Amino acid sequence: MSASALVLFSAGQDSATCLAWALSRYRRVDTIGFAYGQRHSVEMAQRPLLRERIAALGLSGALGEDVVVDISGYGALAESALTAEGAIAMAENGLPTTFVPGRNLVFFSIAAAHAYRRGVEVLIGGMCETDFSGYPDCRRETLDALERALSLGLAAPLRIETPLMYKTKAQTWTLALELGGAALVELIVEHSHTCYEGDRAHRHVWGYGCGACPACVLRAKGWAAFAS
Numbered sequence: 414m415s416a417s418a419l420v421l422f423s424a425g426q427d428s429a430t431c432l433a434w435a436l437s438r439y440r441r442v443d444t445i446g447f448a449y450g451q452r453h454s455v456e457m458a459q460r461p462l463l464r465e466r467i468a469a470l471g472l473s474g475a476l477g478e479d480v481v482v483d484i485s486g487y488g489a490l491a492e493s494a495l496t497a498e499g500a501i502a503m504a505e506n507g508l509p510t511t512f513v514p515g516r517n518l519v520f521f522s523i524a525a526a527h528a529y530r531r532g533v534e535v536l537i538g539g540m541c542e543t544d545f546s547g548y549p550d551c552r553r554e555t556l557d558a559l560e561r562a563l564s565l566g567l568a569a570p571l572r573i574e575t576p577l578m579y580k581t582k583a584q585t586w587t588l589a590l591e592l593g594g595a596a597l598v599e600l601i602v603e604h605s606h607t608c609y610e611g612d613r614a615h616r617h618v619w620g621y622g623c624g625a626c627p628a629c630v631l632r633a634k635g636w637a638a639f640a641s
Contacts, residue, residue, distance in 0.1 A: 416439065416440055416441065417439055417440065417441040417442070417443070417477070417531075417532075417533050417535070418435050418438075418439040418441075418442050418443075418533060418535040418536070418537050418574070419442075419443045419444070419445055419524055419527065419528045419531070419533050419535065419536050419537065420432050420435050420442055420443070420444045420445070420536075420537045420538075421444075421445060421446075421447075421520055421521070421524055421536065421537065421538045421539070422444035422445065422446055422460060422464070422479070423446060423447075423456055423460070423539075424446075424456045424457070424459040424460040424463050424604075424605055424606055425456060425539065425605055425606060425607045426582075426585065426601055426605045426607050426620070426632060427539030427540075427541065427577055427585060428538075428539045429463055429467065429589075429600070429601050429604075429605045430539065430576075430577065430585055430588055430589045430592070430601065431537050431538065431539045431576055431577065432444065432464070432467055432476075433467055433470070433472060433589065433592045433593050433597055434537075434576045434588065434592060435474065435537050436467070436468075436472035436473060436474040436475075436476065437472050437473055437474065437592055438473075438474070439474045439535070440474050440475065441474060441475050441477045442474050442475070442476055442477060443477040443478050443479065443480075443531070443533065444460075444464060444476075444477075444478075444479045444480075445479070445480050445481075445482065445523075445524050445527055446460055446479070446480070446481045446482070447481070447482050447484055447519075447520055447523070448481055448482070448483045448484065448485060449484045449485060449487055449516070450485040450489055454611060455606055455611045455613055456606040456611075457481070459604055459605065459606045460479070460481070461479070462604055463600065463604045463605060464476065464479060466600045466604060467593075467597070467600060470593050470596060470597060470600075472592070472593065480527065482523055484519065484523070487519055515550065516548075516550060517538065517540060517548075517550040517551065517555070517556070517559075518550055518555075518559060520538070521536060521538065521556070521559055521563065521573060522559075522563065524536050525563045525567060525571055528571070529567050529569060529571075534569070534570050534571055534572060535571075535572050535574060536571065536572070536573050536574070537573075537574045537575075537576070538556075538573065538574075538575055539575070539576075539577050540552075540553075540556065540575050540577070540578060541575075541577045541578055541579075541580060541585075542578055542579060543578075543579055543580055543581050543584075553575065553578050556573050556575060557573075559573065560572065560573040576588075581635060581638070582631055582632060582634065582635020582636070582638075582639075583635045583636075583638035583639040585635065586598065586601075586635060586636060586639035587639060589601055601620070602618075602619060602620045603620065605620060606620075606621065606622075607620070607622060607628045607629065607632050608621065608622030608623050608626055608628055608629050609623075609626040609627065609628050609629075610622070610623040610626050612624075617633065618636060618640070619632050619633050619635075619636035619637075620632065
């Protein structure tokens with residue numbers, strides 16, 4: 414088992430699965446989160462609870478420290494339907510209005526600085542190409558370029574791991590089952606948050622959400638395929 418890793422942890426389905434995946438492969442796993450003015454800020458309230466519950470499953474690695482970075486100024490500058498009131502739809506440029514320009518580039522750059530100071534060489538994120546939502550910074554090609562740029566800029570080796578990159582949402586649910594059994598699946602259903610509207614009033618078989626935003630639709634579709 415390798416030494417340590419830093420997981421970009423938002424408390425969504427994907428990052429929760431990545432946290433469990435990292436704990437099965439690294440002796441120590443730290444987490445980092447970002448408050449960037451997201452409309453679905455309820456995810457920030459779910460982070461400590463979900464971290465605690467996943468750690469209690471007794472996966473191989475030890476859950477280390479967590480840090481939350483306030484980058485709300487960036488969120489205001491990179492205004493989108495995720496950081497301001499606005500319709501969630503496709504924009505004229507072919508990208509969803511929920512696209513926050515450069516979000517993953519900013520996240521990984523900050524995470525890399527934190528990891529550098531802690532002697533951590535592996536960053537882990539839940540980005541996925543298979544269920545691509547129109548976000549160009551979720552592509553492996555983008556992250557390969559960023560991995561090289563960060564390694565060069567820090568003059569230190571750095572690896573970006575994306576265990577969900579080529580998995581569908583159904584396969585992500587299956588991976589959670591393989592990693593932590595039904596207990597992990599239920600934790601993700603009950604305590605993770607993905608809905609862009611920040612809705613935790615409506616409970617579905619796949620978890621909480623409005624049921625209509627793109628994130629909810631994708632999660633529900635994946636659950637249906639997983640459960641069938």
